[in-house]
Amino acid sequence: MNTNVKKFDNGIYQIDVHMEGKPQRMSCYYIDTTDPILIEVGPSNSFPYLISALESIGIQDVKRTAITHLHLDHVGGIGHLNEKYKKNFVYVHELGIKHLPNPERLWKAVSDVYTEDWLKKNWGEIKPIPLENIKTLNDGADINLDKNRNLKALYSPGHAKHHYTFYDEFSGTVFMGDTLGLIYPHGSFVQPNLPPPDFDQEILFETLNKIEKLNLNQLAIAHFGIHKNPYELIRNAKESINNWIEFINKLPNRSDKEASEELVNWIKTNYKSLGIDEDTINNYIGNGNFEMQINGVRRFLNNKKL
Numbered sequence: 613m614n615t616n617v618k619k620f621d622n623g624i625y626q627i628d629v630h631m632e633g634k635p636q637r638m639s640c641y642y643i644d645t646t647d648p649i650l651i652e653v654g655p656s657n658s659f660p661y662l663i664s665a666l667e668s669i670g671i672q673d674v675k676r677t678a679i680t681h682l683h684l685d686h687v688g689g690i691g692h693l694n695e696k697y698k699k700n701f702v703y704v705h706e707l708g709i710k711h712l713p714n715p716e717r718l719w720k721a722v723s724d725v726y727t728e729d730w731l732k733k734n735w736g737e738i739k740p741i742p743l744e745n746i747k748t749l750n751d752g753a754d755i756n757l758d759k760n761r762n763l764k765a766l767y768s769p770g771h772a773k774h775h776y777t778f779y780d781e782f783s784g785t786v787f788m789g790d791t792l793g794l795i796y797p798h799g800s801f802v803q804p805n806l807p808p809p810d811f812d813q814e815i816l817f818e819t820l821n822k823i824e825k826l827n828l829n830q831l832a833i834a835h836f837g838i839h840k841n842p843y844e845l846i847r848n849a850k851e852s853i854n855n856w857i858e859f860i861n862k863l864p865n866r867s868d869k870e871a872s873e874e875l876v877n878w879i880k881t882n883y884k885s886l887g888i889d890e891d892t893i894n895n896y897i898g899n900g901n902f903e904m905q906i907n908g909v910r911r912f913l914n915n916k917k918l
């Protein structure tokens with residue numbers, strides 16, 4: 613087992629795929645059961661990390677993959693995976709049918725936000741997968757893992773309209789994607805992730821409320837890792853999201869760039885109050901794309917006024 617893999621109880625493996633070449637940014641998960649499944653592939657550039665991690669735990673073939681949502685840090689490497697494991701089929705929101713066999717539009721939409729140069733350098737290009745390798749998800753559908761164990765797909769919009777989370781009742785784990793937000797190793801509080809065009813506070817809270825009612829032992833989030841205090845984290849996430857909205861709402865006359873600078877200063881102050889040093893904070897804040905966060909929140913607030 614290589615150093616990027618961490619084994620948890622009940623056959624759950626957390627895999628660090630070194631997103632943007634850095635550790636502890638993006639985790640994929642592998643549930644090793646009678647019918648095993650990979651959850652998330654990470655971006656294309658992370659593919660070598662994913663494969664060497666899987667091989668280090670003896671996985672020579674991947675037959676099934678579940679994707680939380682169609683953002684390229686989660687699904688970008690899927691074409692690489694299907695090139696290597698031709699029989700792999702992918703569980704994803706029905707919009708995957710439209711985009712994964714022809715990812716050009718998805719690529720264009722993301723390039724408009726991040727720029728094409730940034731995308732190629734940091735996440736890498738997405739390759740298509742055949743239509744017949746895609747299985748679309750329905751809310752409440754069970755993916756069988758073992759004789760007495762299922763992974764339940766829960767439709768979970770709010771961060772993205774094409775978002776599913778996956779509930780493994782047997783281990784009390786929800787694989788959250790980006791529904792909760794981000795928790796990096798340098799701080800315990802949840803950093804919201806509220807991108808345009810889909811972020812909607814009310815819808816996201818409905819999703820979090822639904823997850824909060826489940827029997828939970830841990831949350832497995834994409835950015836980053838498995839956390840053993842699920843209910844506390846869900847409460848923290850709601851509080852952080854409301855704080856961000858309130859903060860951004862008070863900056864109506866600033867451009868997205870100016871408002872993002874103020875947001876970053878405020879977040880830094882919050883991290884510093886936890887006793888975290890400046891270099892560590894800057895290391896993680898660097899890839900936050902805060903202008904996009906401002907844009908996501910403003911779009912939600914404007915839509916609400918209509």
Ligand SMILES: [Zn+2]
Nearest residue numbers: 683685790834
């Ligand atoms: Zn993400």
